[in-house]
Amino acid sequence: NAGVTQTPKFRVLKTGQSMTLLCAQDMNHAYMYWYRQDPGxxxxxxxxxxxxxxxxxxxxxxxxxxxxxxxxxxxLGLESAAPSQTSVYFxxxxxxxxxxxxxxxxxxxxxxx
Amino acid sequence: SQQGEEDPxxxxxxxxxxxTMNCSYKTSIxxxxxxxxxxxxxxxxxxxxxxxxxxxxxxxxxxxxxxSKKSSSLxxxxxxxxxxxxxxxxTPQEYGNKLVFGAGTILxxxx
Numbered sequence: 001n002a003g004v005t006q007t008p009k010f011r012v013l014k015t016g017q018s019m020t021l022l023c024a025q026d027m028n029h030a031y032m033y034w035y036r037q038d039p040g041x042x043x044x045x046x047x048x049x050x051x052x053x054x055x056x057x058x059x060x061x062x063x064x065x066x067x068x069x070x071x072x073x074x075x076l077g078l079e080s081a082a083p084s085q086t087s088v089y090f091x092x093x094x095x096x097x098x099x100x101x102x103x104x105x106x107x108x109x110x111x112x113x
Numbered sequence: 114s115q116q117g118e119e120d121p122x123x124x125x126x127x128x129x130x131x132x133t134m135n136c137s138y139k140t141s142i143x144x145x146x147x148x149x150x151x152x153x154x155x156x157x158x159x160x161x162x163x164x165x166x167x168x169x170x171x172x173x174x175x176x177x178x179x180x181s182k183k184s185s186s187l188x189x190x191x192x193x194x195x196x197x198x199x200x201x202x203x204t205p206q207e208y209g210n211k212l213v214f215g216a217g218t219i220l221x222x223x224x
Contacts, residue, residue: 004155033212042201042216043156050210058211090155092211099144099205102212104155 006105023091032074036087135217136202
């Protein structure tokens with residue numbers, strides 16, 4: 001089992017460019033999450049999904065969109081990147097509600113210049 | 114807004130010493146989780162303690178939970194250099210659909 005796989009690992013964008021971050025999990029988990037991690041801020045939830053075809057907003061959803069067309073994949077899109085979106089992005093999955101631990105990918109380091 | 118807040122922000126100890134990290138949270142919870150993050154890696158789940166438990170052990174880890182004070186502590190005994198990492202507490206919100214993390218404690222174990 002690969003667990004949770006994030007691609008790409010690193011990316012540099014210019015302001016205004018768009019990109020999609022891909023998260024794939026092979027554990028048949030229902031729930032998937034996108035977090036961003038900034039120094040001194042811990043992890044902040046961007047969007048999450050409790051099942052295929054469903055998504056919901058987290059704490060900091062502005063400037064991001066997501067899609068969950070297949071159960072194993074959760075995509076995070078930036079339509080027009082801004083320097084404030086420079087961060088490390090983590091995807092996670094879990095079997096169910098908050099009683100289950102999250103399994104994390106190793107992150108995507110994004111720099112917007 | 115962050116539910117959990119860890120204390121201290123950073124901790125530096127010698128190998129073999131014990132390390133204690135604290136977490137405070139704001140709203141009622143049914144469980145609290147602790148995670149570890151090594152530099153450049155994703156978070157790894159360490160232990161989950163339910164609201165009806167006061168203490169839980171896993172190897173060299175001991176977690177306590179005081180729901181009346183809305184606080185938890187993580188104790189790592191006989192620390193090793195490999196324990197150097199950031200440690201986060203996390204609590205569920207919105208009927209468990211979301212897990213909210215604190216800002217973390219950076220632990221450095223010197224050999």
